[in-house]
Amino acid sequence: MKKFKFAVLLVSLFTSFYNYAQQPPAGSNKVKVTGKVFEKVTKQPLEYATITITAPNDTKVVAGGITNPKGEFEVFVPTGIYDIKIEFISFKATEIKQKSIQDNTDLGIVNLSEDAAQLNEVVIRAEKSTVEIKLDKKVYNVGQDMLVKGGTVSDVLDNVPSVSVDTEGNVSLRGSDNIRILIDGRPSNAINVAEALRQLPADAIDKVEVITNPSARYDAEGGSGIINIVLKKGKNQGFNGTVIASTGLPETYGLSANLNYKTEKLNYFTTAGYNYRTNEGTGKTNSEYFNADGTTKSYLDESRDTKRTRGGFNGRAGVEWTLTPNTFWTNAINFQKNNGEEKDQIDFYNYDNARNFTSSSYRLNNGDTKSQNVEYTSNLIKNFDDKGHKLTVDASISRNTDDNNSLITGTNSFNNTLNNQVQKQALFQADYVLPLGKGSQFEAGYKGSFGDLNNEYYVLDEQGGLISNLSNTLEYKENINALYTQYGFKVNKFSYLFGLRWEDTNIEVNLLDNNDFNTKKYNNLFPSAFISYEISDQSNFSASYSKRLSRPRGRFMNPATNYSSNINIFQGNPDLDPSLTDKYDIGYIKRWSKLTFNTSAYFEDTKDVFSFVRSPTGENVDGIPVILSRPINLGKEQKFGFEFTFNYTPFKWWKVNSNFNFYNVKTTGENSYTDANGIVVTQNLDNKANTWFARINSKVTLPYKIDWQLTGMYNGEQKTAQGKNLGQLGVNTAFSKDILKDKATVAFNVSDIFNSRKMRSYTYLENQTSYNEMQFRKRQFNLSFTYRFNKSKNERDKNAAPKNDGGGEGGGEFPG
Known part of the structure; x- marks a missing residue:
């Protein structure tokens, strides 16, 4: 307070x-x-x-x-x-x-x-900045970034201010993974969002919007904010498009095309491509075990080598129909099909208390994966006048399947795991915007989201028998209805936006094999308030508040056990409750002729925050205690930080943008479990920590019309309740050159030049200390060729339809 x-x-x-x-x-x-x-x-x-x-x-x-x-x-x-x-x-x-x-x-x-x-001079181009800084959001224009050519959406997000992607593909905003990821304004319907983002090619993306404190018109979900991925939609008159071919090491190649044909009434657009990717990684876990008196009992070193391959087709086709000069109807079908293989080998080396080698063993996980996602979307826009009075209606239905089968062999045993998931999703939304005079407007809307997930997970023993305590069938149903309204107005240089959202949630989490049925029903009000002061044409000040919600999803809820390691295992928790966050943000933006600077201070107060805890299961494998990692509703988390972003163009041939985020986080809570002797053990998980993140990106036009881009990023060390995460450095670079009279571009990029992007951490438990290191993807080289026809590199959107980034979360803009 x-x-x-x-x-x-x-x-x-x-x-x-x-x-x-x-x-x-x-x-x-x-x-x-x-x-x-x-x-x-x-x-x-x-x-x-x-x-x-x-x-x-x-x-x-x-x-x-x-x-x-x-x-x-x-x-x-x-x-x-x-x-x-x-x-x-x-x-x-x-x-x-x-x-x-x-x-x-x-x-x-x-x-x-x-x-x-x-x-005609390469050093002076009418192109947008890679990063546009706006008062209420940051916009990252993908087309201007050479580093992501031939990459995926995960690569794109890893270059966006305030956003970071860890080595396993998990996305976080300002250091928090309690975020909402949207695609064209709609929630991603993929079962495994991190994996889906790694499969969607960067070439299909137009821009990424980062909204750290959303208003009431947006879903309340996403405690730390919203990331909206906007897909490309051709707008230029006639037939035009882009074809991109890429290859790389480790073995990676792809071919994609973005095509568009526009007439006076109809605009046809499509994106299609095939890509094959190889990710090679390494890891290790070194543990020291202690006796009851604190002396060393033994040591265990785990060494891991991983190789993941994915091949798949990604396609999107649609048409925008101009029904009347003020009415637009867009329909599109998205289709994605992927297949892959995973090889994960862990070698175990045992030592006595004097570090003398005693024995070794191994565990090899060979897996096959396949997924198929189909989605139909429809968007209708009715503009009643040219002053912003409009109605937007969105609808979508989707079906996603994800199958994973693994054969796990060990020194003395083998297991088989099967994980089959089917998810169906339907969404309907309507948004209405009514201007009420100069600088003021009223908004209201409804959204319904209805989902059904069925997950069958089985672990089989050497004889093909079911291991019942590790197997289950999860049925997850989620129905959410929401209403919102907001009113914005302007008085002199002050702009105000006040909103209120109501969401009613009905969730069923059923474990069918155990006859364990759990229903969670709740409804909440989510107010929001924004105040902006226009200091001058070049500077603005803002203050905002919103209440946000984070619902547990995906691997957080799924009780299926990750069984690749039989002594360090992960399991979801279907009994998790949502967390609620109060967000406060104060921001300032200033523009000069060559520099744009944006800074903000923020405070987040979260109740029932999700946190991963590690605790012994009471079981042992060859004398080694089995450690279970699972999420719980920890208690309370408070985060206070500040952030700044700037774009600087010191010369016409040199552009620089940078982002820095520092925050302090305080968590309070405890976890209780029953040990092997039937004794209830309570872990105190209170923690205070400071950490920071920095990224700087430089783009230079060299002689002979060659563009060079260099990006460096660093995640600072952070203390956790059960240990600490060490700092992480990454450096990427890219070169590109226009050829064939600027109709084509050749680009070469290197991801993680120094092979240094590794997750490193220490974990301290009562009878065990561990050092963990994991690198999901090693250094990678990519070469891409882009060819444009009937469309110049920097052509402006001269025949664009009314601005619409896909609806879904649509509505009016901040007044003024």
């Missing part, structure tokens, strides 16, 4: 100060010069165009400014006669000479034309 009061006080002081500091002093002779800057051909606003005001025959700048996302600018100058220059990279500058400014002056719309001479 003290932190919240402090935040409110900060907002009050900050806004009061700027309310007086940024306006012309009372009685001064300064007047306001305003206007808008548009592109001449497409009539699209140009953000970041620069306005420079000088005295005639003098190079000294009297005043200047930058346009906002709507192309608008506002500059204060003393009365007088001035020369005014409006510029934007790769466009011809417009100059207004000897302009008399005696009172507030509106220059109207200034149209800029592309400069053909500059467009």
